[in-house]
Amino acid sequence: MARWFVDRLPQQGIPSVSLRRLLPEAQFVGCHDWEVSGCTADSRRLDPGQLFVAVRGVRHDGHAFVEQALERGAAGVVVERPCPEAGRLQVIVPDSRAALAKLCQALAGDPSKHLSILGVTGTCGRTLTSLFIRSIFEATGVRFGLIGSLGWSDGVATRSVSDTFPGAEGLASMLAAMVERGCAGGVVEIPALALDQRKVDGLEFDTAVVTDLSALVDTDADSLTTRRRRKARLFRKVVSGGTAIVNADDPQAALLGAVNLDARFVTFGVDRPADVTAKIDRLDERGSRFFLRGFAREVVVESPLIGPAQISQAMAAAAVAWSHGLPVEAVVAGLETATKVPGELEAVVEGQGFGVWIDQARNGAELEQALGALRAIGAQRIHCVFGAEGLHERSERLGLAKAAEAGADRVTLTTDNPRTEDVDQIIDDLLAGFHRPGRVRVELDRRSAIEATLADAQPGDAVLIAGKGVRTFQILADRALHFDDKAVATEWLRSRHQLPRRTSA
The missing domain is CATH 3.40.1190.10 (Mur-like, catalytic domain)
Structure with a gap:
C-alpha cells in the first residue's frame, strides 16, 4: 500500500486533507482519522493509494465495486453502509455524493x-x-x-x-x-x-x-x-x-x-x-x-x-x-x-417572408418561454414542430404538449431522440397532453415534419423548430444519426425562397 496517500499525518509536499475534519458526521472503522491526498468514484480510474468513494448512480451502485477498487490498490473506501469486504478500511457517511464533492473541493x-x-x-x-x-x-x-x-x-x-x-x-x-x-x-x-x-x-x-x-x-x-x-x-x-x-x-x-x-x-x-x-x-x-x-x-x-x-x-x-x-x-x-446563445431562438433567414427559429427547448417551461417570445414580437400565426426524448418521464411530455397547445396555433409532432423507447408510445404520451389532439399533425420523419411545417407558413407567421438547438444528432435504438434542424430548415428555405441576385450596372 502507498502509505503517503492515506496516513495519520500529512506527508511533506503532498497536499492532503483530514477526513475527520471534512466529514465530522462520518463513522470511522479501523482508525480515528485519515489524511487523504487523492480520491475517485470510478474504480476503473483509481490509482493505487487513492480513496475510493462508493456512489449510488442511476444504473450502477458504487458499493458493488468496493472489492474491485481494493484489488486495484485503493487505500480505503467511503461508503453509505458497512461493507464487510472493505475490512478495516472504510468510512461510513450518510451521503457519499456529498462526501465526494467535499473531498474533491478540499483536495483542489x-x-x-x-x-x-x-x-x-x-x-x-x-x-x-x-x-x-x-x-x-x-x-x-x-x-x-x-x-x-x-x-x-x-x-x-x-x-x-x-x-x-x-x-x-x-x-x-x-x-x-x-x-x-x-x-x-x-x-x-x-x-x-x-x-x-x-x-x-x-x-x-x-x-x-x-x-x-x-x-x-x-x-x-x-x-x-x-x-x-x-x-x-x-x-x-x-x-x-x-x-x-x-x-x-x-x-x-x-x-x-x-x-x-x-x-x-x-x-x-x-x-x-x-x-x-x-x-x-x-x-x-x-x-x-x-x-x-x-x-x-x-x-x-x-x-x-x-x-x-x-x-x-x-x-x-x-x-x-x-x-x-x-x-x-x-x-x-x-x-x-452579450451574444445570443447558440440554439436558443436562433433565427434562420434565407429571404422568406416569415420568421423561422431554432430552439433547444426540451421541457414545457422552456417551450412556453420560446413560444411566448414569438408571440410577444407580433407573429400572426405560430407554427411549432417538436418531439420528445425517449426514456423520459411521461409528465415531461405532458408539459411539452400543454405548452405547445397554449402557445402555438399549429402543432406538428415528430421524433426527437427515441433511443430504445417505442416511437408510437412517445407520440401517444404527447397527444394525451392536448385537449384537442385531433388538431395536431403527426409526422414521424423529422425532416418531413420540418419541411411540411415550413410549407404551411405564410408571410408574417413564425415557425419554431424545437428540441435540438445546436445538437446535430438523432439517437435511435441501435445507432446515432447526424441530424441538424438548422441545416434542414436552411436547405428547404434556400430551395424555395432565394434572395434576388444583384446584377452589375
Whole structure:
C-alpha cells in the first residue's frame, strides 16, 4: 500500500486533507482519522493509494465495486453502509455524493475560498443569465470564469463540455484552474439534477440566483415543492453576508427568502416592483429596447435578444451587479455585448417572408418561454414542430404538449431522440397532453415534419423548430444519426425562397 496517500499525518509536499475534519458526521472503522491526498468514484480510474468513494448512480451502485477498487490498490473506501469486504478500511457517511464533492473541493485547495462564486439555477434562462453576469463583470476590467452548458472558461481559454454538468472531480479542477489564471470569480450554471446529486457540496457561494421557480404549464403542488426544495439547497450554501437573488415576477420565489436569513435578499423583475426592474420600450424580431431602473440613474439598454423572458434574465444579471455595487455603465456594456446563445431562438433567414427559429427547448417551461417570445414580437400565426426524448418521464411530455397547445396555433409532432423507447408510445404520451389532439399533425420523419411545417407558413407567421438547438444528432435504438434542424430548415428555405441576385450596372 502507498502509505503517503492515506496516513495519520500529512506527508511533506503532498497536499492532503483530514477526513475527520471534512466529514465530522462520518463513522470511522479501523482508525480515528485519515489524511487523504487523492480520491475517485470510478474504480476503473483509481490509482493505487487513492480513496475510493462508493456512489449510488442511476444504473450502477458504487458499493458493488468496493472489492474491485481494493484489488486495484485503493487505500480505503467511503461508503453509505458497512461493507464487510472493505475490512478495516472504510468510512461510513450518510451521503457519499456529498462526501465526494467535499473531498474533491478540499483536495483542489478549496478554490471557492479564493474566488467570488456566483451560482445560477432555475427552470429556464440559466445559460443566458450566466453569460450576462460574466459579461458585466468583465466589463469592469476583471477576469471572470464560467462553467455552463455551452462550455467552461478559466478566464482565458474556453473549452467545450458534454451536455451534462461536470462531476465533482471535474468541477473542482475547473474552479482550481480559475484560481491559477487569476480570476476574481466565476459563474456556475447549475441544473436541478446537479443540486439533487450534491455536486456543488463543498462550495461556498458569494451569490446565488434563481431565475424562476414556477411555470404556467406545470403548477401542481408536488412539482412546485420539489423545485422549491432544490433551489433552497443552493440558497443554503450562500455565505453569511452573501446575496440570494430571486425573480419578483414569480409568485413562488418569495418563499425562498427565509431559507438563509444570513444572506441579503435581492429581487429583480419586469412586471412587479423589485430592487432592479425594467420598463420595456420595444420588442420585435430585431431585439429589444428597455429602460433599466434601480441604479443611481435610469439607463437605456438595447439587446439583439427577443422576448420578455430574455429581458427578465438580463434583470437577474443586473441584480447581481447591483448587489455587488458595480457601476451602471458596466451593466449596460455587459448586457449589450452579450451574444445570443447558440440554439436558443436562433433565427434562420434565407429571404422568406416569415420568421423561422431554432430552439433547444426540451421541457414545457422552456417551450412556453420560446413560444411566448414569438408571440410577444407580433407573429400572426405560430407554427411549432417538436418531439420528445425517449426514456423520459411521461409528465415531461405532458408539459411539452400543454405548452405547445397554449402557445402555438399549429402543432406538428415528430421524433426527437427515441433511443430504445417505442416511437408510437412517445407520440401517444404527447397527444394525451392536448385537449384537442385531433388538431395536431403527426409526422414521424423529422425532416418531413420540418419541411411540411415550413410549407404551411405564410408571410408574417413564425415557425419554431424545437428540441435540438445546436445538437446535430438523432439517437435511435441501435445507432446515432447526424441530424441538424438548422441545416434542414436552411436547405428547404434556400430551395424555395432565394434572395434576388444583384446584377452589375
